[in-house]
Amino acid sequence: MATHTQRTRRADALSKQRIVDAAIEILDAGGERALTFRALASRLETGSGAIYWHVENKSDLLVAASDDVIARVLASTDGNVEPFTAIRAVALGMFDAIDAHPWVGAQLVREPWQLAMLKIYERVGAQLRILGVPERSLFYAASALVNYILGVAGQNAANARLDAHEGDRSAFRGAVAARWTQHDPAQFPFAHQIAEQLREHDDREQFLAGIDFILAGIAALG
Amino acid sequence: MATHTQRTRRADALSKQRIVDAAIEILDAGGERALTFRALASRLETGSGAIYWHVENKSDLLVAASDDVIARVLASTDGNVEPFTAIRAVALGMFDAIDAHPWVGAQLVREPWQLAMLKIYERVGAQLRILGVPERSLFYAASALVNYILGVAGQNAANARLDAHEGDRSAFRGAVAARWTQHDPAQFPFAHQIAEQLREHDDREQFLAGIDFILAGIAALG
DNA sequence: ACCTGAACACCGTTCAAGT
DNA sequence: ACCTGAACACCGTTCAAGT
Numbered sequence: 001m002a003t004h005t006q007r008t009r010r011a012d013a014l015s016k017q018r019i020v021d022a023a024i025e026i027l028d029a030g031g032e033r034a035l036t037f038r039a040l041a042s043r044l045e046t047g048s049g050a051i052y053w054h055v056e057n058k059s060d061l062l063v064a065a066s067d068d069v070i071a072r073v074l075a076s077t078d079g080n081v082e083p084f085t086a087i088r089a090v091a092l093g094m095f096d097a098i099d100a101h102p103w104v105g106a107q108l109v110r111e112p113w114q115l116a117m118l119k120i121y122e123r124v125g126a127q128l129r130i131l132g133v134p135e136r137s138l139f140y141a142a143s144a145l146v147n148y149i150l151g152v153a154g155q156n157a158a159n160a161r162l163d164a165h166e167g168d169r170s171a172f173r174g175a176v177a178a179r180w181t182q183h184d185p186a187q188f189p190f191a192h193q194i195a196e197q198l199r200e201h202d203d204r205e206q207f208l209a210g211i212d213f214i215l216a217g218i219a220a221l222g
Numbered sequence: 223m224a225t226h227t228q229r230t231r232r233a234d235a236l237s238k239q240r241i242v243d244a245a246i247e248i249l250d251a252g253g254e255r256a257l258t259f260r261a262l263a264s265r266l267e268t269g270s271g272a273i274y275w276h277v278e279n280k281s282d283l284l285v286a287a288s289d290d291v292i293a294r295v296l297a298s299t300d301g302n303v304e305p306f307t308a309i310r311a312v313a314l315g316m317f318d319a320i321d322a323h324p325w326v327g328a329q330l331v332r333e334p335w336q337l338a339m340l341k342i343y344e345r346v347g348a349q350l351r352i353l354g355v356p357e358r359s360l361f362y363a364a365s366a367l368v369n370y371i372l373g374v375a376g377q378n379a380a381n382a383r384l385d386a387h388e389g390d391r392s393a394f395r396g397a398v399a400a401r402w403t404q405h406d407p408a409q410f411p412f413a414h415q416i417a418e419q420l421r422e423h424d425d426r427e428q429f430l431a432g433i434d435f436i437l438a439g440i441a442a443l444g
Numbered sequence: 445a446c447c448t449g450a451a452c453a454c455c456g457t458t459c460a461a462g463t
Numbered sequence: 464a465c466c467t468g469a470a471c472a473c474c475g476t477t478c479a480a481g482t
Contacts, residue, residue, distance in 0.1 A: 014446080037475065047448040049477075054446095058475065109331055109376035113384065113398055118405070118413055125412035137431070139419040142412075144432035148366070151373025154331035162335070176335055183340070190347035190364075191340055197361040209359070210366035213439030220438040236465080259456065269467040271458075276465095280456065 014046060016054045020064045027065065027103045031161065035062075035103075063114050066107040070116035073097045074123060083127040084215065090123050091149055091211045095204060098153045105157030109150055121146055134222055141218045148214060152207055173199055236268060238276045242286045249287065249325045253383065257284075257325075285336050288329040292338035295319045296345060305349040306437065312345050313371055313433045317426060320375045324382030327375035334372065343368055356444055363440045370436060374429055395421050 022043050026035050037058070041048040055061045073093040079086055098105040108117065125142045133141050159172065177199045180191040244265050248257050259280070263270040277283045295315040301308055320327040330339065347364045355363050381394065399421045402413040 036473090038473095041449095047450095048475085049449070050447045052476075106331075109328075109373075110380055110383075112377050112380050113401060115405075118402060118410060122410050122412045125416070129412070139416045139423065140428055140431040141435065142416070143428060144370070144435045147373035147377060147432060148370045148436075149373070150376060151331075151369035151371070154372060154376050155334050155369060158332055158334050161332075179335060180340060183337075188340060188344050190344045190351070194347070194361040194364070201361065206362055206365060209362040210369060210436075213363065213366045213443060214370075214432075214435050215439065216442040217435030217437065217439030220442050221435060258454090260454095263468095269469095270456085271468070272466045274457075 014044065014050060014054055016064065019044065019051055019054055019061065020068055023061055023065050024068065024101070028101055032103045032106060059111070062103075062107050063111060066104045067114060067116045069097055069101050069104050070094075070108075070119065074119055077123075079123060079126065083130040086127045087124060087145065087215065088208060088211060090120065091145070092204065092208065094120070094149055095152065095156075095207050098156050099203075102157045102160030105153035105155075105160075109154040109157075112150065117146070120149070128218070131218075133218060137218070137222060144214050144218070145211070148210055152210070156203075170199075173201075236266065236272060236276055238286065241266065241273055241276055241283065242290055245283055245287050246290065246323070250323055254325045254328060281333070284325075284329050285333060288326045289336060289338045291319055291323050291326050292316075292330075292341065296341055301345060301348065305352040308349045309346060309367065309437065310430060310433060312342065313367070314426065314430065316342070316371055317374065317378075317429050320378050321425075324379040327377075327379030327382075331372055331376040331379075339368070342371070350440070353440075355440055359440070359444060363436075366436050366440070367433070370432055374432070378425075392421075395423075 019040065022040055023035055026039055026043065035058075037048040037051055040051060044051070051061075055064070073096075074090070077086075077089045077093040081089070098108075108114075121142055124145050125138065128138060128141050128145075162172070177195045180188070180198065181195045183191065185192045241262065244262055245257055248261055248265065257280075259270040259273055262273060266273070273283075277286070295318075296312070299308075299311045299315040303311070320330075330336075343364055346367050347360065350360055350363050350367075384394070399417045402410070402420065403417045405413065407414045
């Protein structure tokens with residue numbers, strides 16, 4: 001039968017890239033919980049076992065998917081500008097990518113030794129060197145920046161998980177602020193004092209402020 | 223039957239605290255994957271459903287377990303010392319606790335709005351205030367420190383997951399360094415340059431260096 | 445070489461039934 | 464009020480069988 005031949009020899013044969021693309025779509029649309037091999041197989045119109053021919057396991061798939069996203073960030077941010085600007089640009093690129101694909105934040109934290117992290121270290125490290133950071137503190141300086149980025153990344157992923165089908169950032173911040181202030185003010189004075197700032201602050205600005213603190217500290221301590 | 227009565231009216235009745243204690247033991251011994259309701263029920267010599275009488279679900283249990291660990295950290299570190307020292311002490315306390323219980327790192331990153339995080343913000347914020355950080359940057363300064371701590375926490379949890387049944391930190395660092403240097407030196411010069419430092423560095427010292435960068439930056443930028 | 449889809453060995457969670 | 468444990472609705476992964 002013609003339809004049968006079409007099905008088995010279709011032009012859109014499976015490949016790791018097609019699987020990764022489909023996985024990213026599912027992750028973006030429904031979050032980490034939505035990505036199952038059954039959902040993936042059904043979207044790709046194949047059997048769940050077929051995916052294992054191209055991908056080692058679920059962890060391998062998640063690594064490939066987040067590597068895909070990070071590679072795009074690094075490709076789109078320029079390394080050939082003033083080092084201070086370059087570091088802020090990669091950091092902000094990471095922030096925006098994780099904002100758009102929160103599952104990437106969780107994935108980076110889960111397996112930080114993957115190639116994507118190495119590439120980020122590479123970009124940050126090169127700029128710090130240009131900035132004149134002495135050899136002995138280069139590693140610590142780079143890891144401070146990367147660890148900070150990872151922390152915010154994880155935080156963002158968690159927020160998105162809580163936010164779920166809302167997408168309303170400011171409502172979400174209000175909810176967190178409300179949660180913070182529901183405790184005893186005598187026991188949690190700081191939480192009460194900053195609750196209003198928490199409600200109204202800009203996430204990107206807050207993120208960059210942290211980067212700037214670290215860069216200033218690196219400059220000060222060398 | 224006497225044995226029967228003993229079983230149903232035993233002195234060591236279930237309670238949330240007993241469940242949390244057992245969960246922590248399982249998590250410490252076998253990692254996050256080992257904690258299942260079946261394993262927990264068998265250790266507590268009860269049915270898996272009984273646990274649900276005291277605990278809402280698995281997420282609730284993990285929150286309670288990590289809160290338990292963090293509370294101990296905060297109780298054991300003194301807030302009544304010089305602010306700079308106090309901040310370093312909480313940070314280091316967190317680091318050591320997560321080193322001993324890596325699953326806490328993963329849990330903090332997974333649900334950062336939990337009470338434990340609020341307590342950390344509280345401690346850090348109070349010290350920054352004493353340090354004279356101006357009101358307008360207080361929130362950003364505190365969140366920079368907390369996000370950094372979270373990043374390292376997540377990293378540590380991931381490393382422990384990879385390390386698994388080894389526990390040999392230096393062998394692990396060697397393995398990561400080997401992985402980093404297996405790529406093309408022309409494409410990853412920074413990775414090759416710092417591979418040796420990666421192999422020999424002290425994790426706690428590296429962690430504190432990051433804290434000091436941020437504190438110096440806060441002092442510099444105000 | 446690549447795909448199919450049933451089967452296996454797990455999960456978290458629920459719930460009727462017990463005490 | 465609290466506990467029991469079978470049952471339900473899922474998972475990731477494997478693998479004999481197909482093309």
